Amino acid sequence: MPNSLPKQSVKFSWLFKMAWRDSRKNRARLLLFISAIVLGIAALVAVYSFKDNLQRDIDAQAKELTGADLVLDSRKGVSKAMQKMLDTLGDERSQEKTFASMIYFQKGGGSRLVQMKALEGNYPYYGTIETIPLAAAKYFQSGRNALVDQTLMLQFNAKVGDSVKIGDLIFNIMGTLTKAPGQTGIGASIAPTVYIPLQTLDKTNLIKTGSRINNKFYFKYNDPSKIDEWVKKQNSRLEKEGFDADTVESRKEQTGRSFKDVNRFLALSGFIALLLGCIGVGSAIHVYIQEKLSAIATLRCLGLKSRHAFLIYLIQVFFIGLIAAVLGAALGTGIQFLLPLVLKDFLPIEITMQVSWLAVGQGILLGLIISVLFALPSLLSVRRISPLNAIRISFEKAGGKRDPLTWLVYLLMAVFITAFTHLQMKTWIQTLAFTASIAIAFTLLIILSKLLMFLVRKLLPNSSPYLWRQGFANLYRPNNQTLMLTVSIGLSTAFICTLFFVQGILMSRVTLSSGSNQPNMVMFDIQNTQKEGLDSLTKAFKLPLMNQVPVVTMRIEEINGKKASADTSNMRAYRNEIRATYQDTLTVAEKITSGKWIGKIKPNETVYVSLDQRYAQQIHVELNDKILFNVQGMMIPTVVGSLREVNWSRMQTNFRVVFPAGGIRRSAAVSCIDDQGAIGRSFSPFPG
Amino acid sequence: MESILNIRNVSKIYQSAGRELTVLDNINFSIAAGSTVAITGPSGSGKTTLLGLCAGLDSASSGTVELNGIALEKLNEDERAAIRNQYVGFIFQNFQLLPTLTALENVMVPLELRGAKNISAHALELLDKVGLADRSHHYPVQLSGGEQQRVSLARAFSNQPAILFADEPTGNLDAETSEKVIKLLFDLNKDAGTTLIIVTHDLELAARTARSIKIKGGVIISDENPTYAQ
Numbered sequence: 001m002p003n004s005l006p007k008q009s010v011k012f013s014w015l016f017k018m019a020w021r022d023s024r025k026n027r028a029r030l031l032l033f034i035s036a037i038v039l040g041i042a043a044l045v046a047v048y049s050f051k052d053n054l055q056r057d058i059d060a061q062a063k064e065l066t067g068a069d070l071v072l073d074s075r076k077g078v079s080k081a082m083q084k085m086l087d088t089l090g091d092e093r094s095q096e097k098t099f100a101s102m103i104y105f106q107k108g109g110g111s112r113l114v115q116m117k118a119l120e121g122n123y124p125y126y127g128t129i130e131t132i133p134l135a136a137a138k139y140f141q142s143g144r145n146a147l148v149d150q151t152l153m154l155q156f157n158a159k160v161g162d163s164v165k166i167g168d169l170i171f172n173i174m175g176t177l178t179k180a181p182g183q184t185g186i187g188a189s190i191a192p193t194v195y196i197p198l199q200t201l202d203k204t205n206l207i208k209t210g211s212r213i214n215n216k217f218y219f220k221y222n223d224p225s226k227i228d229e230w231v232k233k234q235n236s237r238l239e240k241e242g243f244d245a246d247t248v249e250s251r252k253e254q255t256g257r258s259f260k261d262v263n264r265f266l267a268l269s270g271f272i273a274l275l276l277g278c279i280g281v282g283s284a285i286h287v288y289i290q291e292k293l294s295a296i297a298t299l300r301c302l303g304l305k306s307r308h309a310f311l312i313y314l315i316q317v318f319f320i321g322l323i324a325a326v327l328g329a330a331l332g333t334g335i336q337f338l339l340p341l342v343l344k345d346f347l348p349i350e351i352t353m354q355v356s357w358l359a360v361g362q363g364i365l366l367g368l369i370i371s372v373l374f375a376l377p378s379l380l381s382v383r384r385i386s387p388l389n390a391i392r393i394s395f396e397k398a399g400g401k402r403d404p405l406t407w408l409v410y411l412l413m414a415v416f417i418t419a420f421t422h423l424q425m426k427t428w429i430q431t432l433a434f435t436a437s438i439a440i441a442f443t444l445l446i447i448l449s450k451l452l453m454f455l456v457r458k459l460l461p462n463s464s465p466y467l468w469r470q471g472f473a474n475l476y477r478p479n480n481q482t483l484m485l486t487v488s489i490g491l492s493t494a495f496i497c498t499l500f501f502v503q504g505i506l507m508s509r510v511t512l513s514s515g516s517n518q519p520n521m522v523m524f525d526i527q528n529t530q531k532e533g534l535d536s537l538t539k540a541f542k543l544p545l546m547n548q549v550p551v552v553t554m555r556i557e558e559i560n561g562k563k564a565s566a567d568t569s570n571m572r573a574y575r576n577e578i579r580a581t582y583q584d585t586l587t588v589a590e591k592i593t594s595g596k597w598i599g600k601i602k603p604n605e606t607v608y609v610s611l612d613q614r615y616a617q618q619i620h621v622e623l624n625d626k627i628l629f630n631v632q633g634m635m636i637p638t639v640v641g642s643l644r645e646v647n648w649s650r651m652q653t654n655f656r657v658v659f660p661a662g663g664i665r666r667s668a669a670v671s672c673i674d675d676q677g678a679i680g681r682s683f684s685p686f687p688g
Numbered sequence: 689m690e691s692i693l694n695i696r697n698v699s700k701i702y703q704s705a706g707r708e709l710t711v712l713d714n715i716n717f718s719i720a721a722g723s724t725v726a727i728t729g730p731s732g733s734g735k736t737t738l739l740g741l742c743a744g745l746d747s748a749s750s751g752t753v754e755l756n757g758i759a760l761e762k763l764n765e766d767e768r769a770a771i772r773n774q775y776v777g778f779i780f781q782n783f784q785l786l787p788t789l790t791a792l793e794n795v796m797v798p799l800e801l802r803g804a805k806n807i808s809a810h811a812l813e814l815l816d817k818v819g820l821a822d823r824s825h826h827y828p829v830q831l832s833g834g835e836q837q838r839v840s841l842a843r844a845f846s847n848q849p850a851i852l853f854a855d856e857p858t859g860n861l862d863a864e865t866s867e868k869v870i871k872l873l874f875d876l877n878k879d880a881g882t883t884l885i886i887v888t889h890d891l892e893l894a895a896r897t898a899r900s901i902k903i904k905g906g907v908i909i910s911d912e913n914p915t916y917a918q
Contacts, residue, residue, distance in 0.1 A: 006774035009803045018800075024788040298784040301745065302843075303773020303801045305766040387745045387769075390784050391736055391855050 010308050019315035022295070030288065030320045034371065036280020037324040038331065041367040043273035045332025047266040048359035050339045050351075054263075057351050062252040067124030067181035068094070068218035069248060070227050075214055076242035076575070090219025094121025095198060098214040101206055103148075103194055104165040105156040112152060112192070116166065116206075120198035124181045125220040129195070133160070136175020141197040145174035149192035164194075167204030171196060224248070240571045264424075266339075268502055271424050272495045274366065275417070275438075278374045283488045285317060285375035289382060290479065296382055297389030306383040313379050314372070321371020322364070329363040373416060376409040414439075441494050442487060449486035549653045551579050552664060557635060558628035559621060573619035580609075580629075581653070584661035586644070589654055595623045595642030600661045607663040608641025615656040616643050629657075631664065638663070691718040692851055692883050693742055698751030700737055700906075711737045713906045715751070719899075721850070724877065724884040726894035729903040736855060738903065739887045743776055743853045744768040756850050773801050777849035777882070779873070781856035783836040785828040791815060791839045792824035798847040814842035818872060834865035838872065845876050851883040858890065870896070 023030065031038075063069075070090065078086065086093070101116040119141065129137040131147055140147050146164055153159070153176050162173050180193055201207060221227060231238075231245045238245055289296075296309050333355050340351040380403055417438065422431040453476040460472050475482045526534055538545060556573050557563065564574035584599040586592070598608040611621060621627065621640055629636045638659070646654050700712040711734045719725050729735045740746040741753055744760045745768075753760045756775045760768060777798075778784075785794050795811035804810075815821045818838040820831075828836055837857065844852055857873060858866035870893060877884045886897060894900045902910040 006770050010801060011803070014800055021793060022786070022788050026788070294784070295786050295788075298780075298786060299797070300769060301743075301772060301778050301784070302798050303769045305769050307766070387772075388740050390778070390780060391740060391745070 010305070015308060015311050016315055019312045019319075022292075022312060023316050023320075026288070027320075030284075030316070031324065034277075034281055034284055034320060034324045036277040036284070037321065037367050037371055038328040040270075040273040040275075040277025040280075040370070041325050041328025041363045042331035042335060044270040044366065045329045045356075045359050045363035046335035046339065047270040047332075048362055049333060049336040049353075049356035050266065051263055052356035052359055053336070053351055053353055056354075058252055061127075062248045064124070064127030064181055066246055066248055066251045067126055069125070069221045069224040070219040070231070071216060071246040072219075072238070072243050073214055073216040073246070074241065074243045075212065078215060079241060082241045082243070086217055089217075091222045092122060092125065092220040094119065094123035094125075094218040096120070096123065096216040096218065097198060097201060097207075098216060099206070099212060101166060103152070105158055106163045106165060106170070107158065108156045110156045112155070114149070114152065114192050114194045117193055117195045118198040118201040119195055121218065123218040125218070127181050128179075129177065129181070130179035131175035131177055133175055136160075140174045140195065141199070143197075144169060144171050144200055145197065146171035147175045147177040147195040148173050149177045149194065152192045152194070166194070166196060167206040169200060169204045171200075236569065240568070242571075242575055265502060267424050269499060271420065272499050274370065274420070275495055276492050277367075278370050278413075278417075279488050279491055281321075281371055281374040282377070283484050285378045286484055287481070289313065289378045292382075293385060293389055296385045297387050300385065300387035301390045309385070310379060310383045313382050317371055317375045317379060318368070321368050321375075324371065325364040325367025328367055329360045332363060333360060369416070373409070373413055376412075377406055380406050380409065438491070441491060445487045445490040446483065448490070449483045452486065453480075453482055547653075549583075550581055551653070552581065552631060552659075554578050554580055554629045554631040554636075554657075556619070556627055557630040558626075559619070560626050570620050573621070578629075578657055579655065580657040580659060581655045582659040582661055582664050587654075589647040590658075591645045592642050593645050595640070597642045597644075598660050601663055603662070607636060607638040608660060609638045609663070610642040610644050610658045611640055612646045612654075612656040613643040616640070636664065690721050692721040692756055693719040693885075694752070694754040695742065696752045696754075698738075698741060698748045698753060700734070700741060700746075701749040711906050712741070712748075712903075715903075715906075715908060717901060717908065717911060719851075719883060719885065721883055722881050723899060724874075724897040725886070725899045725901060726897040727885065727887045727901050727903065728889060728891065728894045730889060733904045734906040735887045735889075735903055739853055739855055739885070742885065743778065744771050773798060773847065775850040777844035777847065777852040779837070779840050779844050779852065779854035779857045781859035783828070783833070783840045783860070785836055785839055785843075787828050790825045790827055791820060791831065791842075794828070794839055795842045795846050798843060802847055804847075811842070811846060814846055815839070817876065818842045832865075833861055834869060837861060837865075837869050841869070841872055841876060845880055845882070848880060849882055851885065852877065854884065854886045854888075856888055856890075857886065858888075858893065 068090075072086070072089075097118045099116050100113060102111050103114045103116075104111045129147065131137040131140075132150075136145075136147060139145075146166065148158065148164065153173075158164075158173060160173055160175060163170050164173060165171075177193060177195065180195075196204075207213065227247050228249050231247055231250075235245075292313070299309060300306070336356075337353050340353060384403065414435070418431060418435045421434050422428065425431045425434060456472050457476045460469060462469070464472075474480060523534070535545070555577055559567065559570070559573060564571065567574070586597060586599075592610070593613050595610075596608075597610055601607060609627065616622065623640055623643065625640045627638050627640065629638060644658070646656075648654055695715055695717050698712060698715040699710065702709045702711060715738065727735045727738060737746070741748050742755070744753070744755060744763075747761055751761075755771060758771060760771070763771065772778075785791075786797070789797070792808070792811055792815060795814055796807045799807040799810065812821060812824060815824050818841055820835060820838055820842070823831060823835065828839070831839065837860075844854075854873065858869060861869060873884075874896065884897070886893060888894055898913060900910075900912045901908055902912075
């Protein structure tokens with residue numbers, strides 16, 4: 001009689017064969033189960049591919065955005081020393097003066113405020129100024145010619161060869177401007193551009209003392225590799241002279257930053273889709289394994305070892321996950337081609353969509369990891385399915401205690417979610433807050449589900465109709481899916497709501513002047529003596545006044561007791577004239593990020609001003625710093641009470657410095673300022 | 689005659705709602721190799737639990753189960769699986785064929801697990817013996833209840849088990865089909881010389897075996913022809 005244990009040798013190839021056999025009749029259903037993965041990976045690959053393509057195109061086209069290797073610009077005049085330095089820079093140079101001016105179309109008689117660019121030299125060195133006809137961009141500097149933006153040409157029904165009056169001079173429209181370096185479609189419609197030769201600018205008589213001119217100097221280098229290093233070295237000198245430097249590299253960063261919100265929203269969409277995929281896989285495989293319980297128990301009766309049973313289903317999940325990930329990646333690659341169609345008006349560059357193999361690879365890898373990782377808790381339970389289930393369904397959980405490997409898998413799932421969240425959020429505080437929120441939501445949903453089962457069991461009256469009794473009883477009977485469904489549906493709903501909330505927030509931030517509560521005309525520099533006349537004029541045109549904002553011009557005299565002469569490293573703070581306002585409440589475009597907003601003060605109280613946070617950074621000012629403002633000769637001591645985040649993209653007047661109501665009026669200079677100060681007014685042409 | 693199964697002082701106690709529920713209480717018997725035995729008893733008497741313990745599907749709360757000279761209580765679940773694959777065959781009341789495998793593949797599984805050779809030919813031969821050679825590529829869902837149980841018989845004998853456990857083998861069949869299946873079972877068993885243990889409450893079926901153990905309330909209340917077992 002044998003009394004030694006028999007040896008059993010199951011080949012790995014048989015496990016594959018068995019996985020294939022077992023999946024028969026279930027494959028379509030399995031794919032449907034993990035359609036969540038297909039959609040999640042599709043969203044992720046689409047977003048990643050778009051980001052990759054965008055970044056690649058930004059890198060490739062950044063030169064065309066700047067049009068030169070180095071751009072120096074200043075709103076101040078150029079000192080002799082600076083001019084000497086400018087003359088030595090680059091291998092080729094161009095100069096441009098940019099300013100706002102009115103243009104008058106002689107034929108149609110219309111006029112419009114435009115962004116005037118007076119150009120000299122062969123700029124752009126990269127990319128082109130695109131015009132119709134093509135040659136116009138090349139030859140317009142040879143005489144008194146202008147290139148006029150196509151939106152203006154359409155608006156005023158102008159044609160090439162017509163004349164426009166700019167200042168005292170009449171220019172021939174030599175070409176229609178269709179594209180200039182760094183110009184977006186939406187930018188052109190807000191501030192259309194007109195190019196004229198720089199040599200003609202003086203004769204237009206538009207440039208007077210006090211004119212707000214932006215001087216730009218463009219340089220091309222045969223060897224541009226050391227430009228950024230040069231800019232870094234010369235930074236303090238450039239700042240002292242009032243110059244800003246823009247290089248190809250810095251433009252890459254700026255352009256990337258301007259898509260931050262869009263990119264982050266797209267990333268969040270992908271991430272949420274992925275999390276939904278995780279939930280989908282977890283619940284789908286749970287149901288699948290529940291249905292396989294009898295077959296697994298039979299195989300165990302016939303002598304299949306627990307780890308082999310586990311491997312059969314792991315192989316199935318691996319390959320189904322791989323197929324789903326590949327399908328998702330293919331679908332996502334297709335979807336990415338649609339994104340530029342939606343976003344093209346906001347992009348300053350042309351997106352050339354290509355298959356991003358990196359994104360595809362990431363998507364497939366992530367799909368596989370998610371499929372396997374989130375299926376593992378159910379797959380591990382296969383090891384503990386008793387062969388007894390073949391002769392009688394056991395309601396007792398095998399083994400009693402939780403499998404330590406299952407705890408390890410739960411830990412890995414938490415690590416995965418945390419790590420992936422960190423990839424999206426970039427900061428650990430946000431990552432931990434998000435992950436903890438998911439954990440809390442998960443726990444609450446479990447509690448809710450248990451409570452639901454308890455209450456139904458306790459409160460369901462025996463006298464209720466049969467259908468109701470049976471229906472509700474299924475919520476707590478053995479092998480019920482109440483917990484799984486509550487958690488899956490609850491978390492999915494929470495994620496989708498999060499996405500919609502964020503979408504809502506972003507949409508409200510980018511709402512432009514299309515709303516009836518938004519102005520579509522803003523007038524500046526209205527003097528007090530002009531107010532009444534303007535009021536009657538606008539009323540005659542049925543333009544309701546929406547908002548009237550005081551604008552007060554001032555300079556910073558001292559920061560924390562230091563004058564400009566003693567604070568040479570912070571020249572930017574003292575250099576520019578500031579247009580500030582006073583108001584008692586914040587506008588919708590403003591949000592306090594630190595400190596406390598004080599909207600009203602009484603006479604002799606400390607004047608707490610609020611600064612735009614980026615401006616505060618630029619002039620090296622923090623909360624509670626003391627700033628002495630020179631308001632046209634009158635010194636006003638203030639304390640920085642708060643910093644604000646300002647949404648500069650809104651079509652309304654925004655200010656770097658905001659005084660509380662009463663902060664300027666109380667001074668003796670107020671009457672003087674109000675007399676000489678300006679007012680910004682916003683109008684809407686539509687009543688209401 | 690040498691015994692293939694020795695049950696000594698076996699008890700099985702479940703914890704239910706905080707209370708102990710004794711399903712089997714101090715069971716003792718031995719079964720001789722090559723014999724046919726029926727375990728009978730009313731519903732809830734513990735006969736299926738006893739089958740589970742004898743076949744190594746479950747472990748006893750106390751006592752020893754020795755199958756083919758190997759003490760099962762000392763083995764873990766995977767070791768017991770190897771024992772089942774090598775020495776044990778099963779016939780279930782609800783057939784328990786794997787629904788995604790053809791009839792032929794169902795018969796092949798125990799042999800594949802054992803790593804045997806010429807599996808397909810042997811499995812086909814068995815299907816031929818149960819009269820289903822022409823249905824070898826049909827899935828269980830395409831077979832009638834009687835046909836499914838015949839495939840189950842072929843599978844049970846495929847690994848030439850030392851002992852075969854049948855749990856209510858005719859429980860889901862009509863009388864006519866039951867008769868055919870039982871005849872086939874005994875014929876195959878006779879040819880193979882396998883020890884056959886049938887768990888049933890069907891006294892007619894039990895009467896066909898050489899020995900009958902009757903249990904009630906978790907204890908053996910009668911053991912007809914026990915000496916045959918020794």
